[in-house]
Amino acid sequence: MTAVTLIVKPVSQMQLAPGSAVTIPNVSWQEFESILQELGERRSARVSYSKGTLEIMVPLPEHEKPKELISDIVKTLLRARGRRYEPFGSTTFKREGSAGVEPDACFYIQNYQRMIGRRRLQEDDPPPDLAIETNVTSKTTLDAYRAIGVPEVWVYDSGRLNIYVLTDGIYLKSDSSPIFEEMPLVQIIPGVVERAWQVGSVQALEEFEEMIRA
Numbered sequence: 001m002t003a004v005t006l007i008v009k010p011v012s013q014m015q016l017a018p019g020s021a022v023t024i025p026n027v028s029w030q031e032f033e034s035i036l037q038e039l040g041e042r043r044s045a046r047v048s049y050s051k052g053t054l055e056i057m058v059p060l061p062e063h064e065k066p067k068e069l070i071s072d073i074v075k076t077l078l079r080a081r082g083r084r085y086e087p088f089g090s091t092t093f094k095r096e097g098s099a100g101v102e103p104d105a106c107f108y109i110q111n112y113q114r115m116i117g118r119r120r121l122q123e124d125d126p127p128p129d130l131a132i133e134t135n136v137t138s139k140t141t142l143d144a145y146r147a148i149g150v151p152e153v154w155v156y157d158s159g160r161l162n163i164y165v166l167t168d169g170i171y172l173k174s175d176s177s178p179i180f181e182e183m184p185l186v187q188i189i190p191g192v193v194e195r196a197w198q199v200g201s202v203q204a205l206e207e208f209e210e211m212i213r214a
Contacts, residue, residue, distance in 0.1 A: 016045065016056065016058045017058065018044075018058050018059065018060045018061075019058065019059070019060040019062075019063075020057075020058055021055060021056065021057040021058070022055070022056050023053060023054070023055050023140075024053070024054040024055075024056070025052065025053050025054075026052055027049065027052055027053065027054040028052070029096075029097045029098075032049045032054060032100060035047070035054065036092065036100070044058055044059065045057065045058050046058075046059065046090065046102045046104070047092075047100065047101075047102055048100070048101045048102070048140050048141045048144050049099055049100040049101070049140075049144060050098070050099045050100075050101075050140045050141075050143035050144040050147060051099075051140075051143060053140050055140050055141070059104075059134075059135070060135075062135070063104075063134050063135045065193075065196065065197075065201065066134045066135075066156050066193045066196075067104040067105055067132065067134045067156075068201065069192065069193055069196050069201050069204065069205065070105070070132055070134070070154070070156060070161075070189060070193070071087070071105040071132060072201075072205050073189060073192060073205070073208060074105075074107060074130065074132070075087070076205070076208065076209055076212070077180055077183065077212070078107075078109065080212055080213075083109060084109075084112050084113075085107050085108060085109045085112050086107070086108040086112040086115045086116060086118075087105065087106070087107055087108075088106050088107070088108060088115070088128055089105060089106070090102045090103060090104060090105070090106075091103075091106065091121065093106075093121070093127060093128070093148050093150075094148070095147045095148050095149075096123075098147045099143065099144040099147035099148055100144060101131075101141060101144035101145055101148065103128070103131035103132060103133060103153075104132050104133050104134050105131070105132040106128035106130060106131040106132065106150075107128055107129060107130045108126075108128050108129055109129040109130065109179065110129050111126050111129070114126070126149075127148045127149045127150045127151070128150060129150075129151055129152065129179065130150075130151075130152045130153075130154070130179060131145060131150045131152070131153045131154070132153075132154045132156070133153065133154070133155045133156070134155075134156045134157070135156070135157050135158075142164065142171055145164075145166075145171070146166065146169070146170065146171060149166065150166065151165070151166050151178075152164070152165055152166070152177060152178060152179060153166075153171065154177075156189070156190075156193070159190050159193070159194065160186075160190060161185060161186045161189045161190055162186075163175070163176065163177050163185070163186060165177075165178060188208075192204050192205070192207075192208050195207065
């Protein structure tokens with residue numbers, strides 16, 4: 001009978017190619033916290049944790065460009081309406097013992113004043129009002145956002161924008177954003193992103209700004 005020897009290596013030694021992802025089941029909360037510490041804050045990988053399942057994803061440039069552009073669109077719309085906000089980027093949000101997630105971008109809008117000057121999240125801080133994910137269709141990710149209580153999540157994937165609104169504890173797909181009710185964003189944003197691939201992000205954003213001024 002051949003003996004099987006288990007080899008354990010730190011997660012930080014995993015070599016993930018851009019665009020790849022790995023799912024690790026049966027991860028305890030304590031193990032998740034240890035993995036976060038091991039990976040550190042200066043990294044390209046994004047993590048999501050819910051119901052004992054950990055996902056580690058490494059984005060592609062194809063993922064980064066839409067993320068930045070959609071974030072700029074959100075800022076443009078908020079400024080056009082005179083609304084204040086605090087961007088929190090890819091901050092790690094956690095619900096103790098249950099879930100953890102790092103959005104591609106996120107914004108505090110209703111609670112922006114409370115988050116001004118915040119260098120580290122505190123236990124009683126509210127979740128962000130809006131989180132943005134690109135090229136993510138993972139159920140684990142949405143489960144994590146639900147556990148944390150993020151009111152609205154945008155998922156941009158394969159040229160489509162899906163808007164999920166937290167309603168009675170579950171995410172319902174919506175044709176419009178409660179934050180920007182009058183804007184048909186599911187049609188506008190994919191068009192602006194595609195335009196950016198053709199003429200560059202700066203020109204595409206300038207054209208968008210001109211459109212909303214009109």
